[in-house]
Amino acid sequence: MTEKKLLFTKEHEWVLVKGHTARVGITDYAQNELGDVVFVDLPSIGDLVEEGEGFAVVESVKAVSDIYAPVSGEIAAVNEHLEDSPELVNESPLDEGWIVEIKMEEPSQTADLMTQQEYEEFIKGV
Amino acid sequence: MKQTPLAQVHRALGARMIDFHGYEMPVQYVGVLEEHRIVRSRVGLFDLSHMGEFELTGPGALETLSFITTNDPSKLRVGEIQYTMLTDKDGGIIDDILVYRIEEGFFLVVNASNTQKDYAWIERHLHNGTTLRNRTDELALIAVQGPYSAPLVEDVLPVSVGELKSYRFVDTTYKGHKIRLSRTGYTGEDGFELYFPNDLAVTLWDNLMEKGKRLGAAPIGLGARDTLRLEMRMPLYGNDIDQTTTPLEAGLARFVKFDKGDFIGRNALAAQREQGIGRKLVGFTMVDKGIPRQGYTLTNEQGEEIGHVTSGTHSPSLDHPIGMGYVPLDLSQPGTKINVMIRKKSARAEIVKGRFLNQKEGSK
Structure with a gap:
C-alpha cells in the first residue's frame, strides 16, 4: 500500500485519487481507536455528498463513528463486502476495508488534504 | 481519578x-x-x-436491611447470597445490590456508581444497635x-x-x-x-x-x-434501571417480598401491583440492519414514540444486534413488532422472550 499515494483528513479518513474518483476509507489509527467494527452503515450509490458531511457510519461494539466526506461528489461505489464482513475495516483498513468511491466534479478539491507525512505528524499531536 | x-x-x-x-x-x-x-x-x-462493599452489623442489622431492601434478608443463612434492591418511597430503584449473610451480620456489594449515594441512604435509615462500615x-x-x-x-x-x-x-x-x-x-x-x-x-x-x-x-x-x-438480559443500573423505574416495571418482581413486613417503597409498589404497571422492560432483536444504542427512540407500527432504548449492542455470541427498553404494557408481548429510530431512519425490531442467549449455545 505504501506505493500508492494516499491523502488524509483530520477526521482520520484516507483518500486514494484515480482521475475523478476518490476511494475513501478510515486509517489504521482510526480503526484501532474504534475497536472491533461490527457494522458499517453504507450510503446508496448515486447519493450526492458534500465535503465535511457525514455520509456513512462505522460502529464498533461500544462506539458509533461518523465518516465525513473528504470531497464533494456522487457515490459511485460502495464496498458491499462490509455488509457481511465489517471486520475488514480492522483487518485491512487501507485496502480491503475501503468504504466508498466518490466521483468528484472537481479533482482539485483534494489539494487541502494531508500527505502521509503530514498525517503522521498530526496523529502524534492527537 | x-x-x-x-x-x-x-x-x-x-x-x-x-x-x-x-x-x-x-x-x-x-x-x-x-x-x-x-x-x-x-x-x-x-x-x-x-465496586462498593459495606458491612452492616449489630443487633439491628437484619431489621435495618429488611426495611431498606425489597427482598427478604431473614431467609438467608450464613453463607447464602441474595439479589435485592434498595428502593425509595415511590418504589424507584436506588440501586440493585447483593447481600451476603455473614456471622456478624451482612456484607453488601453495591454498584460503583452508587457507593456514596447508597452509603448515605443506608446510614440515614439505620435502626438502633446497627453499625454500617464502608469497606470499599x-x-x-x-x-x-x-x-x-x-x-x-x-x-x-x-x-x-x-x-x-x-x-x-x-x-x-x-x-x-x-x-x-x-x-x-x-x-x-x-x-x-x-x-x-x-x-x-x-x-x-x-x-x-x-x-x-x-x-x-x-x-x-x-x-x-x-x-x-x-x-443474558441482566439489567445494568443507570441504563436499564434507575430511580425513575420500579422493580415491577423492570421485571424484577420476584425479588420484591410484600409479605415480609414493611419496607421503604412497599406502599407505592403494592399500589402499582394492584393497578398494574403501565410499561415494562423488554428485550428485542433487530429485524432490519442497525445497532440499537442507549437513548434511541422506540416507536410502534404507526410510527408513534413509545419509549427509548436503555441498552443495546451487537451481540458477539449471536452476531446480531440486540437491545432492551421500556415499552407500554400492551406492546410488551414477545413477537410484537416495534421500530428503533436509528439516525432518523426507522428500523424494525421484534420483542423476544427471556435471555437473548441460551447458555448452551454460548458455551462452545
Whole structure:
C-alpha cells in the first residue's frame, strides 16, 4: 500500500485519487481507536455528498463513528463486502476495508488534504 | 481519578483505560469480541475493585436491611447470597445490590456508581444497635468467569468448589489472609467473585493469570462485561434501571417480598401491583440492519414514540444486534413488532422472550 499515494483528513479518513474518483476509507489509527467494527452503515450509490458531511457510519461494539466526506461528489461505489464482513475495516483498513468511491466534479478539491507525512505528524499531536 | 490496586497491571497488559464513574478502569485489552468469546468458551479475569462493599452489623442489622431492601434478608443463612434492591418511597430503584449473610451480620456489594449515594441512604435509615462500615477502599475484587472458572479457582485457593452452589460463598484463606469466595457473576457463565484486602491484589491476579495459562485464561475489560451481561438480559443500573423505574416495571418482581413486613417503597409498589404497571422492560432483536444504542427512540407500527432504548449492542455470541427498553404494557408481548429510530431512519425490531442467549449455545 505504501506505493500508492494516499491523502488524509483530520477526521482520520484516507483518500486514494484515480482521475475523478476518490476511494475513501478510515486509517489504521482510526480503526484501532474504534475497536472491533461490527457494522458499517453504507450510503446508496448515486447519493450526492458534500465535503465535511457525514455520509456513512462505522460502529464498533461500544462506539458509533461518523465518516465525513473528504470531497464533494456522487457515490459511485460502495464496498458491499462490509455488509457481511465489517471486520475488514480492522483487518485491512487501507485496502480491503475501503468504504466508498466518490466521483468528484472537481479533482482539485483534494489539494487541502494531508500527505502521509503530514498525517503522521498530526496523529502524534492527537 | 481513583485507581484500583491493579491499575499498573492493566497498563502493563496493554489495556485501554477509561474513566468509569471516577475510577480508572480497563475497557479492553485485546478487543471486546475476543474477550467476550474467551469468557463464553474458557475463562476470564475481571478487576472489579471499583465496586462498593459495606458491612452492616449489630443487633439491628437484619431489621435495618429488611426495611431498606425489597427482598427478604431473614431467609438467608450464613453463607447464602441474595439479589435485592434498595428502593425509595415511590418504589424507584436506588440501586440493585447483593447481600451476603455473614456471622456478624451482612456484607453488601453495591454498584460503583452508587457507593456514596447508597452509603448515605443506608446510614440515614439505620435502626438502633446497627453499625454500617464502608469497606470499599480497603477491599479488592476479582471476578473469575467462564466454563473453566472452577478448576482455576481450585488451583489457586485451598478450596473445593464442588459443594459451593450458585449464590453461596465461603470464607477461605490465601497466603494467610482472609479471602471471600462467592459463586456469583454478571456474565451468565459459571463463575466466582473473590473479595480480599488490596495488598493481595497483584499477587493473586498474577497467580490466577499464571495458573490460568493452561486453561486459556485472559484478562477481560468492562467492554466485554457489558456485552456478556446484556446477552443474558441482566439489567445494568443507570441504563436499564434507575430511580425513575420500579422493580415491577423492570421485571424484577420476584425479588420484591410484600409479605415480609414493611419496607421503604412497599406502599407505592403494592399500589402499582394492584393497578398494574403501565410499561415494562423488554428485550428485542433487530429485524432490519442497525445497532440499537442507549437513548434511541422506540416507536410502534404507526410510527408513534413509545419509549427509548436503555441498552443495546451487537451481540458477539449471536452476531446480531440486540437491545432492551421500556415499552407500554400492551406492546410488551414477545413477537410484537416495534421500530428503533436509528439516525432518523426507522428500523424494525421484534420483542423476544427471556435471555437473548441460551447458555448452551454460548458455551462452545
